[in-house]
Amino acid sequence: MTRHASAIGSAARAFSVxxxxxxxxxxxxxxxxxxxxxxxxxxxxxxxxxQSWAMHEYRQGYFITTALSVAPNxxxxxxxxxxxxxxxxxxxxxxxxxxxxxxxGSDPRFYLWRxxxxxxxxxxxxxxxxxxxxIEWTKAGxxxxxxxxxxxxxxxVRLTAIGEVAINVTEDVExxxxxxxxxxxxxxxxxxxxxxxxxxxxxxxxAAAWKLRVTYExxxxxxxxxxxxxxxxxxxxxxxx
Numbered sequence: 001m002t003r004h005a006s007a008i009g010s011a012a013r014a015f016s017v018x019x020x021x022x023x024x025x026x027x028x029x030x031x032x033x034x035x036x037x038x039x040x041x042x043x044x045x046x047x048x049x050x051q052s053w054a055m056h057e058y059r060q061g062y063f064i065t066t067a068l069s070v071a072p073n074x075x076x077x078x079x080x081x082x083x084x085x086x087x088x089x090x091x092x093x094x095x096x097x098x099x100x101x102x103x104x105g106s107d108p109r110f111y112l113w114r115x116x117x118x119x120x121x122x123x124x125x126x127x128x129x130x131x132x133x134x135i136e137w138t139k140a141g142x143x144x145x146x147x148x149x150x151x152x153x154x155x156x157v158r159l160t161a162i163g164e165v166a167i168n169v170t171e172d173v174e175x176x177x178x179x180x181x182x183x184x185x186x187x188x189x190x191x192x193x194x195x196x197x198x199x200x201x202x203x204x205x206x207a208a209a210w211k212l213r214v215t216y217e218x219x220x221x222x223x224x225x226x227x228x229x230x231x232x233x234x235x236x237x238x239x240x241x
């Protein structure tokens with residue numbers, strides 16, 4: 001009897017472990033990406049129209065990459081690959097976190113936009129790509145609404161203090177992951193004439209501080225969807241007493 005009870009107890013514990021693992025996978029997972037997962041970055045500026053790495057103008061005409069500043073006619077482009085998210089899921093939540101280190105202006109804020117066309121090697125203020133052939137932005141600086149960047153910004157981020165800033169980017173990541181839109185990354189801009197925002201450099205010492213936190217979960221099967229359907233949506237024959 002004791003041996004039988006012990007076997008039942010072992011089986012029950014094994015079953016519990018299996019159910020916990022199943023529940024964990026069914027509830028989804030969260031992954032964290034950072035700037036090292038980026039396969040494209042560029043700093044573009046009207047004052048340096050042929051440069052791809054015009055990230056911070058520390059002196060007129062001199063740019064460095066150990067800092068990143070965004071101002072009118074001076075933007076930053078970046079793309080994070082999403083291939084670490086396995087197929088067959090849906091995006092439950094996505095949050096982009098940026099390390100803001102300085103800002104100024106009467107209404108300090110920056111804009112985050114989805115980039116619409118492909119861009120790459122040789123990108124600058126004039127061209128969205130320089131190889132294998134030069135292709136210009138619809139409007140210099142990638143400012144063409146609904147052609148170079150989305151019709152509306154993903155978010156307009158108002159700043160009140162330096163530090164980490166979290167932006168809800170769930171809709172963008174879901175569009176890219178599902179294939180409804182091509183992942184050509186984001187553009188950070190400042191639209192106000194007196195605006196200025198400085199963010200920790202993603203190519204220097206702040207790569208880990210640029211974070212994209214994504215929570216994904218399995219897509220319900222037809223059976224699960226049927227079981228979760230409200231009673232009022234069941235066929236009339238199933239509702240009969």
